[in-house]
Amino acid sequence: MSPAKLALEDGTVFAGRSIGAAGEVDGEVCFNTSMTGYQEVLTDPSYRGQIVTMTYPQIGNYGASAADAESAGPQVAGFVVREESRIASNFRSEQALGDYLRGHGVVAIDGLDTRALVRKLRSAGAMRGVISTTDLDDASLVAKAKKSPGLVGRDLVREVTPSEPLVWTERLSAWTNLDASGSDSGAPEGPLGRPEPLGPHVVALDFGMKWNIPRHFAGRNCRVTVVPGTASAADILAHEPDGVFLSNGPGDPEPLDYAIKTVGELVGQKPIFGICLGHQLLSLACGAKTFKMKFGHRGSNHPVQDLTTGKVEITCQNHGFAVDPESLPSELEVTHRSLNDGSVEGVSHKSAPAFSVQYHPEASAGPHDSHYLFERFLESMRA
The missing domain is CATH 3.50.30.20 (Carbamoyl-phosphate synthase small subunit, N-terminal domain)
Incomplete structure (x- = not known):
């Protein structure tokens, strides 16, 4: 060696x-x-x-x-x-x-x-x-x-976002390109080989999305279309989504002016669910600010309290930036807080169907306490 x-x-x-x-x-x-x-x-x-x-x-x-x-x-x-x-x-x-x-x-x-x-x-x-x-x-x-340039002020999303729309197919458990008609290559097969009916259509903005996220949506019979993080609101709405997902991703959220603009234009038009960077972008789009944390939260044992129920979740986290609670606009309310340092771990829009969390409910090597968030998003799309 x-x-x-x-x-x-x-x-x-x-x-x-x-x-x-x-x-x-x-x-x-x-x-x-x-x-x-x-x-x-x-x-x-x-x-x-x-x-x-x-x-x-x-x-x-x-x-x-x-x-x-x-x-x-x-x-x-x-x-x-x-x-x-x-x-x-x-x-x-x-x-x-x-x-x-x-x-x-x-x-x-x-x-x-x-x-x-x-x-x-x-x-x-x-x-x-x-x-x-x-x-x-x-x-x-x-x-x-x-x-070394560090992370502050850099747009790292452009290094990890896909270059074209993609579809996640549960049956194949892999990425496949959209075909010429823009449709999925096939519905997931049921236990007897018969196609299962597809549920809501989720369009996911991929800012550096972990694959276990579309696996969760597909496992709930959602059709998932993945679009680049640089997509405009018009691009996203053209796919006729039932809901829009904002993914995790790397680095500083504030330089992502194109994503902040897009999210701002989508709020109120479709149900929105954001995770990690997606949480920060939803907050920024509504007028909040973010800051760089001293050493961040990275691990699979972080306690978070759901302020709406009082329950404590053990969560998986990976972020070095956070939403500034003093900057939150009146239309956003804090729904989750870290029990380690009190930082904002979730927000919800008071008048639009939009919410987000800073942690990772989809984490594969992590606790499963937060899977209910996917069900909450599905309910908002069916409402």
Whole structure:
């Protein structure tokens, strides 16, 4: 195993071993507290531009499988773990984590003190950093980390959004292009092979959407049309949706003026449901503001309270920006709050059928407490 180093913009350098592809990458260094779901983390487009550190000490113990991917491949800028498991103890495993990382060109490092790294990030906040297997000079790496562009003010959605409309078909569990007529390639088959009737038509704005989201809609017999995050309100309404979904995605929401404009034009025309970045965009479209958090929320054990029922949900989260509660317009009310720091975790429009949450109710490697949100959206489309 070849040596590798991780350098932070504050001058801290960690030495370790390369467990992925050879090379050098930069990005914002953050951490995720999940014990499982590392492949979902790797393939989540919301991590575009970020070097992700896993806090659990051993990662890779159940290998990698195509069925666990949340997109076409890894999206992270780089990957940091305390120890890569050399043994994949799971019958579903198709390859070891290291082989998966190398096969997809992911620069990754282990053998460093991730506890010390995470303590630093919690204290000082997320930092720009560099992982390298080719340049091991500390001063050079720190200088490169300082030059990394970071996340604020960047439009990363354009790097992960699809270029054309797509349809998710439950029967195939894969992406297929719309045919010339704009129709689905076929309804999902029932238990006896007979086509099941399709329910509401959901048009999803893909700002970097995790695949488990359309799986949830398709599992409820919805027809799902996925459109680029750059689509206009007219483009979306031309598909004649029963409801509009606003997906998760990477980075800073405020530079996405085109998406904010589109969402603003859709509010009140169709039922709207947003997750993560979609939650921030709905809030911005209604007049709120967002801010960059110190180190964000990333993990699968975050407690959130539903203020309408008083119930507490254990949620999966991945965001470094949040809605400023002091900026919320009168037409939005807070429906969910984090029990860790009190930040806004959900909003609802008072006069239009539109609501959103900051967390991920669709999370595959995470709790299932929040699945009711999909049912709530379906009810609003049927109303």
